[in-house]
Amino acid sequence: MENIARGALHIYAQNVERVDASPGDWVEVLHGGETLAYGFYSPSSSIPVKVYSWEDEDPREVILQRLEWLWKRKRRLYPTTFRHVFAEGDLVPGLIVDVYGLEVAALKVNVLGLERFKEDIADFLVEKGVENVVERNEGKGRKKEGLPLRKGLLRGKTYRSVIKEGNVEFIVDVLKGQKTGFYLDQRENRVFSEKIGEGRALDVFSYTGGFGVHLAAAGASVTFVEMGKWESGMIEKNLELNGVEGRIIRGDAVDVLKRLLEQRESFDVVSLDPPALAKEGRDVEKAKRMYFLLNRLAIRLLKPGGILLSSSCTHFLSPREFLGIVRGAAQKEGRRLRMLGSLRGQAPDHTVYLPQPETQYLKHGVFEVE
Numbered sequence: 001m002e003n004i005a006r007g008a009l010h011i012y013a014q015n016v017e018r019v020d021a022s023p024g025d026w027v028e029v030l031h032g033g034e035t036l037a038y039g040f041y042s043p044s045s046s047i048p049v050k051v052y053s054w055e056d057e058d059p060r061e062v063i064l065q066r067l068e069w070l071w072k073r074k075r076r077l078y079p080t081t082f083r084h085v086f087a088e089g090d091l092v093p094g095l096i097v098d099v100y101g102l103e104v105a106a107l108k109v110n111v112l113g114l115e116r117f118k119e120d121i122a123d124f125l126v127e128k129g130v131e132n133v134v135e136r137n138e139g140k141g142r143k144k145e146g147l148p149l150r151k152g153l154l155r156g157k158t159y160r161s162v163i164k165e166g167n168v169e170f171i172v173d174v175l176k177g178q179k180t181g182f183y184l185d186q187r188e189n190r191v192f193s194e195k196i197g198e199g200r201a202l203d204v205f206s207y208t209g210g211f212g213v214h215l216a217a218a219g220a221s222v223t224f225v226e227m228g229k230w231e232s233g234m235i236e237k238n239l240e241l242n243g244v245e246g247r248i249i250r251g252d253a254v255d256v257l258k259r260l261l262e263q264r265e266s267f268d269v270v271s272l273d274p275p276a277l278a279k280e281g282r283d284v285e286k287a288k289r290m291y292f293l294l295n296r297l298a299i300r301l302l303k304p305g306g307i308l309l310s311s312s313c314t315h316f317l318s319p320r321e322f323l324g325i326v327r328g329a330a331q332k333e334g335r336r337l338r339m340l341g342s343l344r345g346q347a348p349d350h351t352v353y354l355p356q357p358e359t360q361y362l363k364h365g366v367f368e369v370e
């Protein structure tokens, strides 16, 4: 329980001795007769209590005050498109809110006790001028909490927005898109890629065009590699929106990279942004092997002096381990790497809360391959 006193927000089942509460209740957490914290009780979860406060407060007030405070702080970073609430990172466990162009918001609720405040959260966003609010309440997290799966409009009538990022624009569809519609965590890294957009570029794991559209707008001739059908259609739309062109290859990344090598293609820039390859601790070794393979193939495809943009979004891999994998992949290919500046990470609206280290998850390196 010392970690709770130090600010951690998760109370695990093995640490719970006695419970006097109903599912979803706001509970006081006691240890040795002293109050440690307050939070919501989820009996079916392996983390039966998530902490939201260290004071005796009304839960609705806690949530609304935190939303208000975060609204101001996040808009200071990004005025119209931002991650308003990043769950544990922002001391609101189980809640994600993304705002696009102050026009459409997507929310995800993953804690039983929070569910009854969903309408309050939607009202808060409407009061702030975000007329369209979509819930993306799907996935394993909800099931573990014993919550029903729901997806759809909570307020307003549209679920699409066009956002500006650096020199380009993207269509964001928060209903059909992955997660909450767009990978805002990579925004700073994508904008940085505009500085190196020249020659032939390969955007592997493109989603709706992320890195590649920036590279194309900066002047590169871009090939996109993406497995999803809907996603590939969106790449076309985003290219058109920005008045640029590109080649889209639909298929599995490893297969496509191997085929490109067989066809003796080579590139000046390669971006790798795979989905989280380890979703649970036991997947880590397999994930490491896949990162290693992907980075080897990408390095082999790069011309001398080419740039590798390599990302990993699984928190099970530390920044040090990630760098070790990329370095090892280059060594195996007989190439030397130089990194432009330090290893980069998630955008600052994806707050890292130090007592919950998994809130730091994204790694992104810009490497020059000799």
Ligand SMILES: C[S@@+](CC[C@H](N)C(=O)[O-])C[C@H]1O[C@@H](n2cnc3c(N)ncnc32)[C@H](O)[C@@H]1O
Binding pocket: 178, 182, 183, 186, 190, 205, 206, 207, 208, 209, 210, 211, 225, 226, 227, 228, 231, 251, 252, 253, 254, 273, 274, 275, 276
């Ligand atoms: C983290 S997202 C990429 C985000 C993107 N770079 C951006 O900035 O918007 C990973 C993407 O990889 C795609 N994907 C997953 N497995 C794949 C595979 N084996 N081959 C190709 N694409 C895959 C997913 O459909 C998803 O769009």
